[in-house]
Amino acid sequence: MPSRDDSPRRSDAQRNRERILEVALGELTRCADAPLSAIAKKAGVGQGTFYRNFPNREALVLEIYRHEIQQVADSAAQLLRTRPPEEALRAWMDRLAEFAMAKAGLADAIRQVTGAPGSPAKPTHTPVTSAAELLLRANEEAGTIRPGITADDFVLAIAGLWQLDPHDDWRSRAARLLDLVMDGLRTGAPGARAG
Numbered sequence: 001m002p003s004r005d006d007s008p009r010r011s012d013a014q015r016n017r018e019r020i021l022e023v024a025l026g027e028l029t030r031c032a033d034a035p036l037s038a039i040a041k042k043a044g045v046g047q048g049t050f051y052r053n054f055p056n057r058e059a060l061v062l063e064i065y066r067h068e069i070q071q072v073a074d075s076a077a078q079l080l081r082t083r084p085p086e087e088a089l090r091a092w093m094d095r096l097a098e099f100a101m102a103k104a105g106l107a108d109a110i111r112q113v114t115g116a117p118g119s120p121a122k123p124t125h126t127p128v129t130s131a132a133e134l135l136l137r138a139n140e141e142a143g144t145i146r147p148g149i150t151a152d153d154f155v156l157a158i159a160g161l162w163q164l165d166p167h168d169d170w171r172s173r174a175a176r177l178l179d180l181v182m183d184g185l186r187t188g189a190p191g192a193r194a195g
Helices: 006-030 036-043 047-053 057-082 085-114 126-142 151-157 159-163 170-186
Strands: none
Touching: 006 036, 006 047, 006 057, 006 085, 036 047, 036 057, 057 085, 057 126, 085 126, 085 159, 085 170, 126 151, 151 159, 151 170, 159 170
């Protein structure tokens, strides 16, 4: 059985890790070559703590990517607990757009660590696809979208998000695109209201 003394250290370590990821996301989004020492300093951790968590730039960048994907995926179930399925799906799509824009900012850093021979592979989008599937099935059961839409269909339909320029007015363009996708999902839904 773990001692009570271990618990505060574990929670401190987790907070340090979360803080490093938060700061690194911002810094690497602004500049793919941001010095790791600057990230550690801004996160308020020492070099030893930083390198215990992330032994190199590759580990840090890939963990940011995984962490952000998991945050987006986890938000699907949270939204379904607090909103009707149709509202949860649309809110989740907005969260996905936020991720797409953050990832676009991180694209240079991701390419740097996954592009060289022998580099680690970029993580897959499986958590996002699973979250989309969860939301689509909830909406299908509620009759708010047409039946038979797969997560793969959905991901293809929203692929335009990754074409938006994160330095432009992406929010309004993303909203229009996602509203269009929602309209398409609703067409033919058993519970659709007559217009």
